[in-house]
Amino acid sequence: MTVVPQPSLHPYGDGALIALFDDVISEDSYRRVRGLLEALEADPAPGQEELIPAYTSLVVVFDPAVTDYAAVEREVRIRAARAADSGNPRIRVVRIPVCYEPPYAPDLEDVARHAGLSREEVVSIHASGNYLVYMLGFTPGFPYLGGLSPRIAAPRRASPRTKVPAGAVGIADQQTGIYPLESPGGWNIIGRTPAVLFDPSRTPPALLAPGQYIRFVPISAEEFTNLAGAAATDAWRPEIVEEERL
Amino acid sequence: MTEILVLDSGPLTTVQDLGRFGSQSLGVPPSGAADSEALRTANLLAGNDPGEACLECTLRGPRLEFTGHAAFSLCGARASARLNDTPVPMWETLYASPGDILSVGPAEAGLRIYLAFSGGLDVPLVLGSRSTYLRAGFGGREGRALRAGDRIPLRPGPDPRTRPPLRVPEEERPEYPSDIVVRALASHELDRFLPESVDRFFREPFTVSPKSDRMGCRLEGTPLAHARGADVVSSGVLTGTVQVPGDGLPIVLLADRQTTGGYTRIAHVIRADLPKLGQARPGDRVRFSRVDPEEARRALEEQERILRSRIRPRSTDVRPRIPSGATTPEPTETEAADTRVYGKSRRFRVVVNGLAYDVEITESRS
Numbered sequence: 001m002t003v004v005p006q007p008s009l010h011p012y013g014d015g016a017l018i019a020l021f022d023d024v025i026s027e028d029s030y031r032r033v034r035g036l037l038e039a040l041e042a043d044p045a046p047g048q049e050e051l052i053p054a055y056t057s058l059v060v061v062f063d064p065a066v067t068d069y070a071a072v073e074r075e076v077r078i079r080a081a082r083a084a085d086s087g088n089p090r091i092r093v094v095r096i097p098v099c100y101e102p103p104y105a106p107d108l109e110d111v112a113r114h115a116g117l118s119r120e121e122v123v124s125i126h127a128s129g130n131y132l133v134y135m136l137g138f139t140p141g142f143p144y145l146g147g148l149s150p151r152i153a154a155p156r157r158a159s160p161r162t163k164v165p166a167g168a169v170g171i172a173d174q175q176t177g178i179y180p181l182e183s184p185g186g187w188n189i190i191g192r193t194p195a196v197l198f199d200p201s202r203t204p205p206a207l208l209a210p211g212q213y214i215r216f217v218p219i220s221a222e223e224f225t226n227l228a229g230a231a232a233t234d235a236w237r238p239e240i241v242e243e244e245r246l
Numbered sequence: 247m248t249e250i251l252v253l254d255s256g257p258l259t260t261v262q263d264l265g266r267f268g269s270q271s272l273g274v275p276p277s278g279a280a281d282s283e284a285l286r287t288a289n290l291l292a293g294n295d296p297g298e299a300c301l302e303c304t305l306r307g308p309r310l311e312f313t314g315h316a317a318f319s320l321c322g323a324r325a326s327a328r329l330n331d332t333p334v335p336m337w338e339t340l341y342a343s344p345g346d347i348l349s350v351g352p353a354e355a356g357l358r359i360y361l362a363f364s365g366g367l368d369v370p371l372v373l374g375s376r377s378t379y380l381r382a383g384f385g386g387r388e389g390r391a392l393r394a395g396d397r398i399p400l401r402p403g404p405d406p407r408t409r410p411p412l413r414v415p416e417e418e419r420p421e422y423p424s425d426i427v428v429r430a431l432a433s434h435e436l437d438r439f440l441p442e443s444v445d446r447f448f449r450e451p452f453t454v455s456p457k458s459d460r461m462g463c464r465l466e467g468t469p470l471a472h473a474r475g476a477d478v479v480s481s482g483v484l485t486g487t488v489q490v491p492g493d494g495l496p497i498v499l500l501a502d503r504q505t506t507g508g509y510t511r512i513a514h515v516i517r518a519d520l521p522k523l524g525q526a527r528p529g530d531r532v533r534f535s536r537v538d539p540e541e542a543r544r545a546l547e548e549q550e551r552i553l554r555s556r557i558r559p560r561s562t563d564v565r566p567r568i569p570s571g572a573t574t575p576e577p578t579e580t581e582a583a584d585t586r587v588y589g590k591s592r593r594f595r596v597v598v599n600g601l602a603y604d605v606e607i608t609e610s611r612s
Contacts, residue, residue, distance in 0.1 A: 050270055054479070137504055140382050
């Protein structure tokens, strides 16, 4: 039996606890975050209100009128000791179609120049491999993804755009992500997906969930138009496939 | 069905309740009233459950027309208000008739005025809440601030004229001073700050920046110094979390905050004191008083106790008379002004200071 390293637990204000698993981001420590998350979802601590997973931590929000930190810490420690890392050998991969062509890719040229690659090479690298959805944040449904090849990393734009459209796929430093809603942003926009990432009238409202993987699938401008039309009426949603964990 | 017709919205008036919980792992902030204490009190005075949807008015109140009868109340930042041409008090149950126009002036102390209406505002529930989240454009009225011409119905309920007249005595109302002290618990990341900066954070006041909004109360002052850089691996953050970015100036996260953040945290404001920050105006001074979890717990208990205990009946019944030909079955008014028969229920139970009293009503006929 392998010994799973235990998180350090700390008070986080007067109604929450933070479990810290590591101070560097890795899929390994993230699986331990998932393990505790799943244990607390399956068997909530008394007074537990909400769980917020992130790269290397889990915030457990509780109702201080019902319980206190010491009691929650005890409950979390019991579940952390029981929880193996989330060792599910199968992963869920959401296939996100992306059009990397003009006018959807205003900064692809800059990213290619920065990388010393052709536009086609950047697209081919971006669309290969799976990206882990570590967490959602920034705006509702925005995925923080791990797995960007350092070969196509690129610094943020010197001057952020005041409006980035919903569905824009960007690169900033070592990260890639998708804007679920129109918002200001400084990432390099290299494509756009017709998929709806966040719609508060749906259940669940977010297309993606922490712990899933995504893979970018290049599409033409014509396919983009067709899928965007279907997505608007919810006649089409991205396909989710199960794969073996590598 | 009574509607509220917006004649003039004021600079920033949104629909808020106690917030949207349960979707933070999807990046959805709670939103909700920046001053939940004022919102809950306003609801109780209007005869509602404490969490019904209200108007949160920043800096100045709106001008509204009532299309029907309503009970309502004004709490939060001190402002003058008129119903038609008559000045009306805050922190009391008030009654409006069809065609009445309510005008609420600028906030004179505090920042946000709360307006509760009998039944609560009837806007759709989005992810379990009626609160407006402006940044993503959902909740409230179409995800936006109110504007002139908006009509918002009130949720149906018993005749608002039957709601009991209540008030919070003047000496028990919050005062919203410009010098604000909030209690805070130290963060687990204190060692990421120079000891001198930690000491100063819990001693010296900071000034509220005009860049503050519903996402965060941004503070100005002598920058705090990090021991090992300002950035940490992003993790969940909460309302009341005090994060310190690279410029050394603290930001206290408020209702519309993001759900995750990557700046070092120096402290967390205790839940009981969050309403004070929701009322902090640019230029106000905020000082953080370091407390332990036990004091945080006592403060929350005290706040819950006061919330209800300070609400008293008004000494005079100011309810509008319901005409004898009114179709509404309850209550029917009898000859004695202060004796009312509520429908068919003859017996009911009143709990005062934990003691239950069974009360029987005898219908009197002339």
